[in-house]
Amino acid sequence: MDEQPRLMHSHTGVGMAGHPGLPQHMQEGTGGTDGDGRKQDIGDILQQIMTITDQSLDEAQARKHALNCHRMKPALFNVLCEIKEKTVLSIRGAQEEEPPDPQLMRLDNMLLAEGVSGPEKGGGSAAAAAAAAASGGAGADNSAEHSDYRAKLSQIRQIYHTELEKYEQACNEFTTHVMNLLREQSRTRPISPKEIERMVSIIHRKFSAIQMQLKQSTCEAVMILRSRFLDARRKRRNFNKQATEILNEYFYSHLSNPYPSEEAKEELAKKCAITVAQVSNWFGNKRIRYKKNIGKFQEEANMYAARTAVNAANASSHGSQANSPSTPNSAGSAGSFNMSNSGDLFMSVQSLNGDSYQGAQVGANVQSQVDTLRHVISQTGGYSEGLTANQMYSPQGINANGGWQDAPTPSSVTSPTEGPGSVHSDTSN
């Protein structure tokens, strides 16, 4: 604080005469030669500075102008700035040098990786593609959802950039405003350029915090979008009718052993335009639900049995063999599964041979197969011959333990991919 005396000495002989708005005693007192008078002058000036905000606008303006024009003002201003610098601001200064926020860095990295920030280059498409591959859905469906994902991501990106632009604009406007204000105030208050810079950086930090919130919200939106896209449950679609019929056909025609082999699954997946995993899911669900509520599925089972029987009859009437590509197991154009399991065929032929289904035109060769297969089945102990009319499609396949009776290992089930005559049923063997 060695400037203070210097300032005071430099003040010696300095007058304020001619400056409007200053008290008369100041104007007079400045011409004095004693130190007490000079101190009194400076004290008065400081007092005016301190009380300037209490004055009316016009009065304050006039005083401000007088003070600004005072020849001592620059020196006094510097002194006050330094005092201020060395007290309050020195504390703040220690906090200025901050390392880059790791949280902000993470957000930036993520936004960059997702293609929200940075140059637009179909951001997130890799994620979308990966998700599409993981979901294993049909190609066209994936493509549609992929574009949907990109569209939504693009929307997020647009909102992000718009908001970011707004924040930046607001930040610049506010900074300019504050700088102007401080510069203006620096004419009457001890505000150094350094302090203005510091204030600007404080403003920038505040706006950075807001930006971080924006980035965080954007990241959350992207995560939600991604999770929705990746979560297959959310985009569950029922299989189309044809696919369901193919699967049901296979299931009911292999009811004694509804465990398709890998090859069969692949073939079913191909026919139904779904994945092997979906086929597995479907059979898993079907088995458990059928077993849980057989009565409920009775009608459905009858329907498929009847359909199978009709197909068998048609096939035989057209001179086709039971193990030809157009087997009795196939229902019209929907499927073409080989009748691979004697138990399955038996269930089908129950409908042919039983009281409940007498309208079907059963070919002679089919009837002979029925007899043969009945014999085979009776040997395997799979089913009894006594079926009532309303037991057209009975759940004999399920044993007392809840498992499927005389079910061979799943891999022994004939694959639909196999050619005619490739009967691999354990029971039929």
Added chain:
DNA sequence: TTGTATGATTCGCC
């Protein structure tokens, strides 16, 4: 809006 159907997921068992 509600109940049911259905595809997918998870967990434990073998």
Added chain:
DNA sequence: GGCGAATCATACAA
């Protein structure tokens, strides 16, 4: 690893 069982989450019809 495949399966059964339970459960979740969505689609869909009434």
